[in-house]
Amino acid sequence: MLAPGRSSKAESPSSQGCFLELEKDEYVEQAYFFRMIRDRLDQGLSTQEILGSLDQELLSTTRLPMAVQFLKTELRHTGHLSKGFDRLAHYFTPFQAHVVRSAENDKLKFSLTNALAVLQKEAEYRSGTPTVSGLFVYHFEVLARNRLGYDDGLKAMSQDWFYPPDWQRFLSDARHQLGIIEFADLIYLRSEWYLKEQRRTYPDYEPSLPSLFGEKEGKIAKANRSRDPLYLFSALQRQLGYPEVPRSSDEVKEQTLLQQLQLRIRDLEGKVRLLEAENREQVDLTKLARPEFLGDD
Numbered sequence: 001m002l003a004p005g006r007s008s009k010a011e012s013p014s015s016q017g018c019f020l021e022l023e024k025d026e027y028v029e030q031a032y033f034f035r036m037i038r039d040r041l042d043q044g045l046s047t048q049e050i051l052g053s054l055d056q057e058l059l060s061t062t063r064l065p066m067a068v069q070f071l072k073t074e075l076r077h078t079g080h081l082s083k084g085f086d087r088l089a090h091y092f093t094p095f096q097a098h099v100v101r102s103a104e105n106d107k108l109k110f111s112l113t114n115a116l117a118v119l120q121k122e123a124e125y126r127s128g129t130p131t132v133s134g135l136f137v138y139h140f141e142v143l144a145r146n147r148l149g150y151d152d153g154l155k156a157m158s159q160d161w162f163y164p165p166d167w168q169r170f171l172s173d174a175r176h177q178l179g180i181i182e183f184a185d186l187i188y189l190r191s192e193w194y195l196k197e198q199r200r201t202y203p204d205y206e207p208s209l210p211s212l213f214g215e216k217e218g219k220i221a222k223a224n225r226s227r228d229p230l231y232l233f234s235a236l237q238r239q240l241g242y243p244e245v246p247r248s249s250d251e252v253k254e255q256t257l258l259q260q261l262q263l264r265i266r267d268l269e270g271k272v273r274l275l276e277a278e279n280r281e282q283v284d285l286t287k288l289a290r291p292e293f294l295g296d297d
Helices: 024-042 047-054 064-078 081-087 094-103 112-126 132-146 150-158 165-177 183-188 192-201 215-223 229-240 249-279 285-289
Strands: none
Touching (some): 024 112, 132 229, 183 229, 192 215
16 A cells, blocks of 8 residues: 555555655656656547556656556546545645646646646655745745636645645635735735834834745835736746746747737837828938837838
8 A cells, every 4th residue: 555654644545634744756756757747648648548657667666656556546437637636645735636636627727738747846846955935935826827726725735744834824814815915915924024124113023923934035025015926926936946837838828929919019109100200200211220110011
């Protein structure tokens, strides 16, 4: 029987709440596992075909090959990959199960390929030197970008062993505060930077709740208040090396189209300015060589 973790409590696939920290090599193999499924799905293979032999490629000193065998059986019996993730709650985290379950929800525009890319990136991050704040921001951006549901998503996050008790309380509170408090404020108000600012005015100030984010996170969050949260995610990735959430193919296409439209609008604005100057008989021929006045007809 599969028994990931370091405790005999994690012996049963149906046991809940027994997840313990995995070793680095488990996450290295998980990242490979998710990448191989994604690559082979792109080649036209079915998930069941892929799982049929993939366990043989994985490092046998890890528990992942046994987990894959269990996933294969669950997929054959239920038709849902997420059922296996749910039952292996002592090996796969509730958030991983939530991501896979969302990919199987026909009402969401979130493909299994995108879900696997998200899980691969997370496993790669965990195999390095992850921080709690870094994983939190990554998880939250996954929910935000892909519209996977904050309530269920934050609940799944709070059940992850990686979040200490103070963070679990924070995640529970966040489920009720979103929509009332901006995401940037959730970070700023629980940061060392906020505490430092308060003590400049009130030297004896003591917060009612412990700080969870550092000074840098607090500064970046404050600078991004009242702005699109995507700008905050991007700033944290640039400045602090937080993991970047993989973009869906549809999102990449939309971003490319937006950039093309912006370039086209700039070209049209240049032509309008040229026509206005011509109507006023104030055309400066030297400006015709400037990029803003050039464009395709």
